[in-house]
Amino acid sequence: MRSKGKITAWNDDRGFGFLIPNTGGKQVFIHIKAFNHRNRRPEIGQIVTYTLSTDKQGRPCATQAILAGDRGQIGKRSRSGVFSILFAVVFLAVVGLSAATARTPLPIFALYLAVSIFTFILYALDKSAAKSGAWRTEERTLHLLSLAGGWPGALIAQQRLRHKSSKQSFQFTFWLTVLLNCALFMWIHTSTGSVVLKSFINRVI
Template sequence: MRAAAGFGRIERWDDARGFGFITPEEPVAGAPQRLFFHVRDFDRSTAPPSVGARVRYVPERQSDGRWRAIRVAAVGVAVSPGARTARSRRGRLAATTTAPGARGLWIAIIVWIALLAAAHVSGRLPPLALAAAVGLNALTFIAFALDKRAAQQKRWRTSEAHLHLLELLGGWPASGFAQQLLRHKRAKPTYRRAFAVMIVLHLLALGAWTFA
């Protein structure tokens, strides 16, 4: 259920996690005194989110009964076309530098499968290890799904250290797909860089163990 558009100010903004809270100027009946919003619901053609900024938004009640703000846009601040273009260029640059991207992920998966096949043919990889790899990736995807849901509902989150540990142990393919399909963590450069490191470390360890 959506209510009429309203105005408010950003009370809190977490740039690293890409979410924040808005204090409405005129709260909707039955809605909380502050509303959650995600960066994907913010109009990128306006000024970027910042604490204290006045915004226009649409309150929406979700199927679970929780309220959030969508179609959020800064008001009273004009952004020049040049600044908008520069921001778009920085966004594209960040997307290309926070490896691995979709192509890099597929290349890494091909290398991973080749190493697993070589280890299996050489007898160094027991059949149960393949089943364990599948199970670990399923667990990793579930962990990402639960973490995203916890973020949306403002509940206790899974630590990034635990997610990276799952990636290092071999769950990184599922992590890569989860980031793309669930749109979770993929816009956070620090996480993406650490994710790339986990892939490299895992492949190096698997390669050393296979050919040692």
């Protein structure tokens, strides 16, 4: 029998929380693994449809959970995910082509590629840690890597791994880092930015 309830507590870092059934009664434990469709991260106040069960200790817990509105959002989010991945791939291709034609220094393309790969791996490790309850990577670290040029890898990871793609506060800061990084990329192609970049590369190399 399916039941409905509202999430009253949620620990996103550890991936679990509690909900109160609409019919009243004791609070029910719910884990991130209980959700059939993980299109969004659960948040306090969201309505959940679930099957009531019990854990090994005999405590009430939710299984086969679905957040309200998830069924109708699946196709929409799928299209959005494809666009996001395409955007990241096209950007890297543009930077690579620009480097191949000597318009962008090769170290810049290498930086984008290396940091993107590293960021993707870090997202994968963080998602694994969220499931197992292990030590998590700070969101600040993920944002700094995106700002440093790893945002294409972060964007692909968010869509492919379904990690950090629905947390609104995280997404706001993430897209801010994307805009800042793209602005910086355009700036280094101006006369002033080009001089500053060449001077910096010469000092480092």
